[in-house]
Amino acid sequence: MSNLKIFCVTNKKISHLEGSSLLLASVGKEKFNKNYLKSNIQDNIFYKEKYYSELTFHYWYWKNLIQQEKAEWVGFCQRRRIWLKNSSSKEFINKQNIKNHILDFPDPSWSGYDSILCGEIKTSGAKKIKMIKRGWKNLIRNPFILLNKKKETIRFHFDMHHGYGNLIKAINLMHDKDKNDFLNYVNKNNSFNPHIMFITKKKIANQWFNDLFSWLDKCEKVFGFEDLNGYDTTRLYAYLAERYLSFWFKKYTTYKVHPWKFFEDF
Template sequence: MKNPIQMFCITLNPNHLQKIKSLNYLPVGLGDKKFSKEWYQDNINENISKKNEYYGEYTFHYWLWKNYLNKLEDGWIGFCQYRKFFVKEKTSIKINEIESLAKYVLQDIPEDFEKYDVILGDEFKVNKLKISKFIKRDLKKILTNPSLLFDKNKRNLKFHFDMWHGNGNLDKAISLLTNEDKKHFNDFVNNNTSFNPHNMFICKSKMIIQNYYNTIFPWLQKCEDIFGFNKNADYGGKRMYGFLAERFLSYWFQKNTKFKTLPILGLDINNL
């Protein structure tokens, strides 16, 4: 027996409505554009919608946490994006229409997944990036520790975050966690070279999502108090709260739930 998913699909484009609905997904509209009443939005009732350029999709997660999670029917609840989708298996077939995409995206939970609490995206390995990217990003850091070029295990999550989202910022953020998470998350980013990407996840129950939100948002608020908001930063610096959450998501769900991973298909529905 298969179990349906309440899958929220997040976009910035009101023109995506029919495409998202054709996948049997719930449309979520973020940003300043005008969305009809058919959309879930992050800018009504208690919200942090104005922080979207810094938080990304987490402005919707905040809205859901504060306003709507308790109204959802309990069961499998998930989150994807207009250009990132969970699929049952990897495919090399070229998809050029929304009807074809609907055949591949995850729309229900197979029976053998019922023993898991959470589905995450297949891991993304940060130490497999081309060396030239690291050198271009921060030559000085490489020169001070040349072994990074030859030992892939040293190019861990901590190193990668420092490179792309501000040197030392991850350490400062970790210092704001509760003692248990502080130690375990620090170990996670220093001992791992991969994470589950794109802030995408599917949970078996509302309680799991609630527990995650109850942990992530108070921490991000503490991070705001020391980092603030820098409109002049590059994308990796400006969207730092979303990237902090992305790394923490991998740690938290791996630590606290029984999880399985599935491939994530990168396909922008603007092109369909």
């Protein structure tokens, strides 16, 4: 039994990762060979992939594999965002040597923690002209946002990029145990742990998926799919999940951040 199992979700063949310690999981329209887990069989939401992105596989794993999971740690990454060994965080890494640097065993520093996240990214720092162009509705409510970076919160950032009011509308549909806390989180914080990447224990993963997908199911009844388009809203459900994940794992687990890297040419 492996102590760590990481699924790498991809919408394209990634031959340089085939044969690595990663378990490759396919989403999207491309045809994949037997080296890739398929998310369009058994209990699945493959028809929603355009809107759910990598969550399409996360749902499939939850519904079809998690009960049989034997690994101590289970995690998720993406074809261009890969968890790395601690010792590899400053190394030059390319397609030829990536297999030597992929995280393939629980790091000793994880002792005492029960979840691993990406480091936080800031939502503040947008150019003033962009804030006026895309965030004018927020600025009418609170013009001091222009003068104080701390007010460039997760909520403001989401309103600018993924539809004004959509985040709050979604939070209002959330289960009571998280609704007020999550609202407070997005209103007061200007950073979050991104990319829907995490590593955790089976029991915690199951709880996370249950809370996430029950909420998104309610959101579907309000937002639907027909009006979701372009960069801003096509993947609205993935954007909502990304913000919720950062909040949820901090509320319910003892977490630690771990190195990962974005590969443009992967």
